[in-house]
Amino acid sequence: MVRHSNFMPSKATKEKKQLVIDAGNGNVKASVLGETEVIPSVLSQNCGDYIRGGFKWGEDEHWVLGWDNTGRIDKLEVINRDNGKLEYLPHLLAGTISAMRHVIDPRDNIDVHVLTLNNDKRSLIETAVQKAAVDLSVDGEPLNLKLSLKNVYPEGYGASLHAAKVYDGSTRVAVLDIGNGTCNLSQYHVGRAGMPRREIFRPIPFGVSSIVKNTVELYRNETSNGSVNEGLIRQALTTNTYRYLSTYDGVDIRDVTKRAVEVWLDSPEVHQLMIQTVALLQQKVPVVLCGGGFAIDVVKDEVICRLAGNAPDETFLNVPTSPATLGVVGLAEVLHG
Ligand SMILES: Nc1ncnc2c1ncn2[C@@H]1O[C@H](COP(=O)(O)OP(=O)(O)OP(=O)(O)O)[C@@H](O)[C@H]1O
Numbered sequence: 001m002v003r004h005s006n007f008m009p010s011k012a013t014k015e016k017k018q019l020v021i022d023a024g025n026g027n028v029k030a031s032v033l034g035e036t037e038v039i040p041s042v043l044s045q046n047c048g049d050y051i052r053g054g055f056k057w058g059e060d061e062h063w064v065l066g067w068d069n070t071g072r073i074d075k076l077e078v079i080n081r082d083n084g085k086l087e088y089l090p091h092l093l094a095g096t097i098s099a100m101r102h103v104i105d106p107r108d109n110i111d112v113h114v115l116t117l118n119n120d121k122r123s124l125i126e127t128a129v130q131k132a133a134v135d136l137s138v139d140g141e142p143l144n145l146k147l148s149l150k151n152v153y154p155e156g157y158g159a160s161l162h163a164a165k166v167y168d169g170s171t172r173v174a175v176l177d178i179g180n181g182t183c184n185l186s187q188y189h190v191g192r193a194g195m196p197r198r199e200i201f202r203p204i205p206f207g208v209s210s211i212v213k214n215t216v217e218l219y220r221n222e223t224s225n226g227s228v229n230e231g232l233i234r235q236a237l238t239t240n241t242y243r244y245l246s247t248y249d250g251v252d253i254r255d256v257t258k259r260a261v262e263v264w265l266d267s268p269e270v271h272q273l274m275i276q277t278v279a280l281l282q283q284k285v286p287v288v289l290c291g292g293g294f295a296i297d298v299v300k301d302e303v304i305c306r307l308a309g310n311a312p313d314e315t316f317l318n319v320p321t322s323p324a325t326l327g328v329v330g331l332a333e334v335l336h337g
Pocket residue numbers: 023024025026027028038041178179180181182183207208234237238239240291292293294295296324
């Protein structure tokens with residue numbers, strides 16, 4: 001008797017894609033298939049068809065995340081909302097999918113890996129991930145994605161993986177992250193085969209946005225009209241370009257931003273964090289510097305000056321080439337093996 005098998009050769013099953021996301025106060029950092037993107041965490045309720053970051057939920061909910069919002073008066077900046085990172089996580093995720101549409105296809109099955117300060121709120125993050133995918137369309141095309149929250153990691157986790165690679169053999173590594181709204185120091189234990197496990201975590205709510213505010217405040221006291229455009233200051237800081245904006249009302253911008261960083265470093269909370277970082281260096285725990293703050297030259301130089309001046313050995317201080325995306329890239333590399 002000939003037995004017929006029920007097995008029908010099927011089309012090759014589509015491989016799951018891994019999306020790593022750190023949806024921050026200032027920027028979303030995301031990585032899919034080796035492509036990494038930094039998208040401003042700025043939203044607007046606008047029709048964003050054919051705009052990168054634009055998406056639609058259902059029939060009538062239109063949003064745009066990212067670059068196109070910079071000049072809009074109705075823009076919503078995540079940092080200006082209490083709990084904004086959590087409240088807008090579905091929007092930040094859906095907008096990221098739109099911005100990375102070139103590596104995401106309709107009906108993709110995607111594992112989402114979230115790096116977050118809110119790693120104790122897994123069920124809220126799970127709900128946010130589901131909300132992002134339901135009835136999501138980009139450029140008029142329904143995407144019908146299957147998004148699953150695969151894992152939630154503390155924010156410095158990806159950077160600690162990088163640190164563990166650079167300082168191979170070290171059982172402890174630390175991460176100093178200067179973000180837009182927050183700055184934090186964490187220490188991880190790195191087992192021989194296991195995954196890093198966080199054992200110290202010190203967050204403070206003073207990041208680059210505090211430095212921008214300090215700069216504006218210094219100008220208020222020092223210029224004749226008593227004010228300066230905040231956007232201009234942020235532009236000078238984030239582009240590391242003072243050439244076209246070298247002075248404002250006769251006052252040197254680079255000099256003022258440098259002093260604003262010093263004011264920030266001298267504030268009790270930041271000062272304490274630097275002391276704790278130096279203490280780790282003195283115990284020979286390697287410290288990796290990450291977060292977009294370290295992509296700003298004047299911030300990087302002043303912080304390194306404070307740390308290295310008090311550290312016994314500078315080789316325990318690591319400055320990566322792309323500090324803003326180190327976390328997502330560090331994790332994505334490990335996930336892809
Ligand atoms: N590549 C870059 N070059 C220059 N400056 C940058 C760069 N990336 C980020 N920045 C600056 O550093 C700031 C912090 O960036 P980052 O992406 O680390 O913040 P965030 O993670 O969104 O904030 P938080 O961690 O508080 O949620 C940005 O607001 C921006 O001003």
